[in-house]
Amino acid sequence: MLSVRNLHIRFRTGDGMVHAVNDVSFDVGASQHIALVGESGSGKSQIALAIMGLLAKNAEVDGEILWNGQDLLAASQRDMNRVRAREIGIIFQDPMSSLNPYMTIERQLTEIVEHHQGMSRRDARARALEVMDAVRIPDAKARLRAYPHEFSGGMRQRIVIAMALMCRPELILADEPTTALDVTVQAQIMQLLADVQQDFGTSVVLITHDLGVVAGFCEEVLVLYGGRIMEEAVTTKLFDKPAHPYTRGLLRAVPNIEDPSDALTAIPGSPPSQHRFPQACPFAPRCVDAVDTCHDTLPALQKGRACLRPVEELT
C-alpha cells in the first residue's frame, strides 16, 4: 500500500545543511500496524510530514514515497489534496494546537467531508455523529456544538482521531498521539486506535519514543537513530532478541515497572550532530560494541539490522 524507498530529507538552514532522514525505506501493508521508534531528532516525525507533503519550505527530499503506485513526492498539489485526509489521515502530538479554537467541533469535523467528498451538510453531520460515537465521546449530539477548550486533553485527542477518521482513510499516521496524555488516558486512546483498525481495517503508522506503547500495539517496529534505520523487526523478535546495540541500549534504558532491579542502564553520550551526512554508523560514538571500522564505515541495512558487528559478538 505505502512504500517508502530511499527517502532522504535535508533542511537548508542558516548553519548549513541538516540531514534529518538518510536513506529510509519501509512498506506498510493493508490493515497493518507498524511503529517508527526513535528519540528526538531521529527524523521520525519528518518522515510522516514528508508522506503528507507537509515538510517545511527549506526541505530537500530525495527518494520515492509510493502510495498505491503513485509517487507522492512527484504528485501535484491537487493530487496531494485528494490523498490527504481522504486516503491518508494524520494525528498530531498536541491535540490543542491541531484544533481551531474558534470553530465548533461539528464544523471542524463536517468541513473535512464537505470539502473532500462533496457531502451535504446533513450527511456530514450524520457522519460526524457516527465517528464521535466510534471514538466514544459520550453525549455526542450535544458535544458537537462545543468548542475545543471545553474538552479535556484526552477528549481533544479523541476528536483529533475522529477528524482523521471522517473520510475513512486507508492509512493513519499517528505522530506521538499519547505523549501529552496521562497513562490512564493513554491506555484508552491506544485501545481506541486498535478498535479503529478492527472496525475500519485502517493501517496505522505509529510514531513514538515509548517502547512500552509499541509493545502492546504494533506488529512491526522500525528503530531510527540519527535519521537512519538501525533495526527493523517483528515486535516480538525485537523485544526478545534485539539485534542492534542501539535497540539493546534503548530497551535497557526504559524503566520497566515490573523489573525490581534498581539501576537503569543508560546509553552514554548524547545524540549525534546532523550537520554532516553520516559517513559512519551514527551510533558508533555511543556504542559499547563499536570497533575501529564502525567509525569510518556506514553499515547497510541487511537482514533487518544496520550493524557491522555480528549479533553473537554483541554484549
Place this chain on the structure above:
Amino acid sequence: MLAVENAHVTFPVAQTKKWPWSPPGIVRAVNGISFELAAGKTLGVVGESGCGKSTLIRAVAGLTPLEAGNVTLDGQPVDYHDRASMQRLRATMQMIFQDPIASLNPRMTIREIVTEPLTFFKPEMTPAGRQDAALAMLDRVGIPQAQANRFPHEFSGGQCQRIGIARALVAGPKVLLCDEPVSALDVSIQAQVVNLLKELQREMGLAIVFVAHDLGVVRHISDDVLVMYMGAPMERAPAPELVRAPRHPYAQALLSAVPVPDPSVRITPQMLEGDLPSPMDLPPGCLFESRCPKAMPKCRDARPPMIGQGQHQAACLLLQDALAEASMPAE
C-alpha cells in the same frame, strides 16, 4: 529531615466573578497532604496531570503560598513569612525543574550559574574557592570544565538538566525537590540523569522528593511512593509494595494502565468512567468516588482518612472494612 503536615494550597480565580466586586472563586489544588522524609531517602509523588503534585512541592519550596499546614525542615518549623527562616530553607532545600533549558538564565555562562548559589549561601568562601567548587561540581555532573564558559543554549537538554542539578547541589543542600526532572528528556538520556541523581544522593545523603507522572521512573528511584488524586493523598507505600499490591482503587487503575515494554505481557487497563469533580467545588466525601469502580453510597459522606498497617497506607473505606474484618477474630 523534611516533614509536611496537612498541607493545603488554594488559588483564587477571577474568571468566575459575576461582578468585579464579587469574591473570587477558589480552586483547591492541594487538600491535606502529609509526609515525612528521612535523609538519604526518596519519596516519589505520582498522579495524573492537574492532581496538584507540582503545586505541592512548589508550596513546600515557598514558591506558592501554603493556605494551611506545617512544614518542618531539619527539626525546625519553617516560617514562610520570615526572612531568616526562608534563608535557611533555601540553603537546606533546593529544587530542579521540568524544563531544563528554561530554568537556566540564558545570559549567564554556566560557570556563573553554578557559582551564584555559593555567593549567597557560602559568603565565607573566597571568590577563587567558589570558582573551584563550582567547577568541581560541574565536573561531578559530567560537564567538562573546558565548557564552563559556555552559555546554556550551547548545551543539549540532558546537559542542561545536569547543569540544573549542579546549581541545586553546589551549596550542599540536604533536601532536593525535583519537579518532573526527566520528562522532557529522551529515554537514553533520562536513564543517565536518573542514575546521576541516585549517585549524588548516595554521596551527599540527600533527601529527594521526586515528582513525576512516569510510574516506571518513579518506581526505580523512589523508596516510598505517594499517589495523589485531586490534590488529596490516595495511597502511600514502599515502591515495590505499591507496584505489587496497590490497595486503593485509583492506584490500581493507574498501575494497570502503565505500558510494559514486553509484547508477551498483555496489560488490561482498567478504564475509569465518569467525570472529575470540580476543584472549585469539592464534594465532602472521597474525591475519587465519581470515577471509582468500587464506589459505595457511604463514600460520599466523609473523606476517608489514610489508614493501614505500617508503611502501607491508603485512603479508602474498603480498606477500612477489610482491616475491621481482619481484627474481628482477634477480639
